[in-house]
Amino acid sequence: MIRQAFTDLFARLGSTTRRGIRPPTLRESSLRSRIMPTPMPDQLLLPLQDYADPLAREHDRIAPCVDVGDWVAKYQLLAKGKEPGSLRLHAPTSGTVQAIEQIPAAAIGQRPQLAIRLLTDTDERELPLEPPSDYRALAPEQLVQLIEEAGICGLGGAGYPTARKIRDAVEKNVKTLIINGVECEPYISCDEALLRERASLTVKGAELLQAACLADDCVIVIDNAMPAARKALTLALQGSSISLRVVHRRYPAGDERQLVKAICRREVPGEGHPPDVGVLVQNIGTAVAVYEAIVHAKPCISRIVTLTGSALLTPKNFDVPIGTPVQHLLKLCGVDDKEHEFTIRGGSLMGQYLLEQSAPIEKTTNCIIASNSLEIPEWETEQACIRCGYCAQACPAQLQPQQLLASIRSEERQQTLALGLDDCIECGACAVVCPSRIPLVSYYRAAKEIHREEFTSHEQSRHWQARFQYHQYRLKKNQDRAQPRKAVEQTVKEAQGFSRDQARMEISAAVERVRRRRQALAGGKDPGQEKSQ
């Protein structure tokens, strides 16, 4: 046991860097081969989710503009959101829309979402693309327009619509554009592969992005664990105004807040975004997609996905059409079924276990790991926190997870917020280094859910309060309006009362006449004669 402890000890040596951890690189296996094109699967599943807000309600999602049974051509627009700048979805190939249906949640924490099921046909008939004659002549706003029409979103993983992001950046007139090529997850190698093979396209895309967001200077950032990509980039960057920066590889150096700190020595304010400090961060893949969108007017219908893990015979990077089912890709790599125990979407540090093998590749899916318990062991039993503080050393947001955990467990919500739960980016560095195996991230997520609920209910109660105040105001107003009406009724009543007196007088007069006549009859005289007299 002591020897075991020693080996682990030297595994720990240097594992925790300041504000981050240094996980091993496991990219080599997937980088042995070049990026492979994917043979078209016989059906595609295109989720209609606006990545801007994953918790969006139904009417916020992007709405399909094709009907079931329609035949669609390649590049044809399938769905778009209502408000400008929202995401668009194009057909990766020609085929018929088989259904528009709810598909089950791909992973825990996700909602079941609406998706277009596209039955592909072999002959890829495509819409004619009309690329601009000279894309250098285009005005920035035109560039952004092209990007929006191509339906590009951040391919790094956040998936925020790029056009919206650029417009926001232009409003806040950013100075620096950072192209993020840092890959800190152990397995993911799609960006590195892209840089190795399409460095020049990346540089052109970066120049276009810089022109679009009117930034003064542009930096491409990669980490020091990708020498081949670095060589390719330095070649591609000759004669370009864009500079190259290499940062030390640590997790999560690829997070945009960490990147801004590392490159510009400025911190993004707690609730703000990089544009607030004059920086715009875009992913490598996004840059390439922007190049395709502007130069060839080609919408974003595919992306690079890393397939790796010990259960795959030949790990590769694929150029995958959006909507391809995961098991199709796994088959292409050749799965060793007795090795294959589970599938992870995304990296091993920020990803999720896939519940459904039929889940589609989305625009934000950068990696699929098919693995077994030897490579990625079961999470061990949680032990008591000894406040060792390794998590605090590792936290990139400089929080104190050990105290966060205590206040979350004792449900002291104010304390939890004061400790900065909202600043947590759920990178999981704390849980990786925790010697007590505390699954801190799921604690954070649970606490965040509870806080979100409380916040929404508080918002609602404020709304109700406003309604109630208006209600009272309305009642009072009606009372005030009631006053003059009463006056009118009064006058009416008075008028009627006057006429009633007159009637009374007439009645009494009539009674008088009758009485006289009776008296006359009693006198035995002829009333007529009397009248004549």
Place this chain on the structure above:
Amino acid sequence: MATLFSTIIAAALVNNLALVQLLGVSTFFSASRQFSAAAELALLSFLVLFPAACINLLLQALVLEPLNLEFLRLFLFVAVSAGITGLLARQLVSVFPLLARRHIRAVLLMCSNSAVIGLSFLQGSSLSSLPMKLVYSFGAAAGFSMSLLLFAALRQRIDQGSSPAALRGIPLYLISAGIASMALLGFAGLV
């Protein structure tokens, strides 16, 4: 300077009112686990302790001793502290309603707080000169407030733990106060 410093240390740590001399323990434990509340209470108790101690001191030095009326000390001290507490309470209610709503009971309890009286009695014993006694009472009041703060933070950590149900709450606070006062006893003999 050194004597000044050491006097303050002696008053605040070595003869800490709450933890060593076990005075004003009611306030000490009535401070809630909520840290901000405890901080406010610490401030309020300082606002009561220090002036009351000073006034009592001056009364004793300038009025009672010349007139040989020291047998009246207790009554006078209680009267003074009650008066100051009343003033403070009225100010709170009129100016800071939230503070008043939070702490009015504790503040009113302070009027007969043994910390005030005890401090007024004790500070006469060791030191000779009047200014030093004033400094001593400042140190004692500050030390009392400080121990309130320290203990509130400690208590919050204790409540976060999963202690056995039988010991949760006051029993555990008492155990912790015992260990803390053991630590402070260790300072005995310092100055």
Place this chain on the structure above:
Amino acid sequence: MIPLAENFFFQLLAGSLLLGSLLLAIAWSVVATRKRLQEQRFLVDRINSILPQTQCGRCGHPGCRPYARAIATGEAINRCPPGGDSTIRLLALLLNEARVPLDPAHGEIEPARVAVIREAECIGCTKCIVACPVDAIIGAAKRMHTVIASECTGCDLCIEPCPVDCIDLVERDAAPRYWSLSGLASPAATANREALDGEPCHD
């Protein structure tokens, strides 16, 4: 040779440093407490902002603000069933009182609800419209009424006046919870952890 600490100038230096840091601390505390002292005045508003604003009147006051005023003058904080535990917790934090369970005399905690009119049976008497404290019911005389679900606070004030009892309270569908406070989301892991350390840490 006397120790450095006995040196007068050293003592002067140290003393001034100590005093300076003390003054800094005092300045900091003054600046920090300033905002809180300014908040002091709006006690009723702060209490009211914690109350759930259902205006149901179960606390025995007409609406939430009157109850807030009553709390500010010392009434018990555990008389708001719609707010439930979280409201009591926040009030206890704000007013530095103990967390007490809800007073059963004023009802028991129940999930958020919304009123629904069985529209076939509605006869169009406008009684519920008059009764609704937040104008969440629309409809005209002799016409069918309906409830704007997003505006309904779930106070049952419209139930009682309805002559044909065509209004039900149904539960709102809550946002789904994917993660649990016991670390791992799966019940198996939870049980595991319970076994490891006696009673659950959060209660």
Place this chain on the structure above:
Amino acid sequence: MKQRLFSSSPMQFFPLQTSQIMLLVILATLPAMLVSTWFFGYGVVLNVLFASLIGLLCEAAICRIRGRAVRATLADNSCLLTAVLFGMTIPPGTTWWLIAMGMVFAIALVKHAYGGLGQNTFNPAMAGYLFLLLAYPLDMTSWHLPVAAQDFTSTHSPLGWQGLLQSLGCLFPFLPVLGDGLTVDGLAMATPLIESKLAAGNAIRAAMEEGYGLFARRAETGWELVNVAWLLGGLFLLATRLISWHIPLSMIAATLVMSLLYYSPSAAAVLGTPYLHLLGSATMMGAFFIATDPVSAATGSRAKIAYGLIIGVSLYSIRVWGSYLDAVAIAVLFGNFCAPLLDRLLAPRKYGHPGFFAKLLGNISRRKIT
């Protein structure tokens, strides 16, 4: 498998575990244990063994009572570490019931009353030690050493069979091992600090000059070498980054600065020399092994530094002006008492949020504007 699908990221973790960390710390105490055994006989080892026995039994009983998993709790080695540290602070040759009492106090009242590992706010070993020190000052300051450990001229070492018997006899007076003429030197040498005070420090150099070897058995030489051994163990912990540098460095620096400030050759016999304050008493042990106990220490670098400073200053003042010479326990417990407040006041600045001074300036400027 199903459970796994529902668990959240991350999926990988570094291998080092809590129990292994504890084990490594225990490992790091070995050099000190060896040196002190060489100088003071088997007393220390026996203390440690007996303390661990009592501690494990006590913890097992408590876990049984609280209905917790006994094996899982014992397996985290924290109780073992407490016992080791406790046993090495207790003077060798203490009777068994003292050790048992202190250990039960530490485990039952200071550790498990708070909910067990990770939730105690005070250091169990030091609390137990201070409890004994306040309750039985005489027993806790008198060292019963085998004869051989006393006269450094004697050729036969205290590590022989006789020494073992003598130490056993000290631990369990009811055992008949002390029969035939074996005596235990009952000379109550208060603590090595007093001895070295008379020698005014640097006993190692003295030993060299007087021509005894470095390992000649003289109490003060031994004590300084024990401290050196503690220092080595602490450096091991630092090198493996099991502890961070903040607490030891700030504590040692505070002690050093205080002792330099108050150093004068004339008063050395009373105030001691800086050398003596660093290597005389249990300073190194406290700095590297006791103050750094993560459970009861402050977290966050600024808070850690303040915590170390508080401990160092109070350590010096208690030693010099106070009435207790083994001040480490008192200083550390006082530090533990301050730790939660320090954590609260000196919490590290969060990314993207203004720090202390920025906030101060910001508030002041806002005040000016409004």
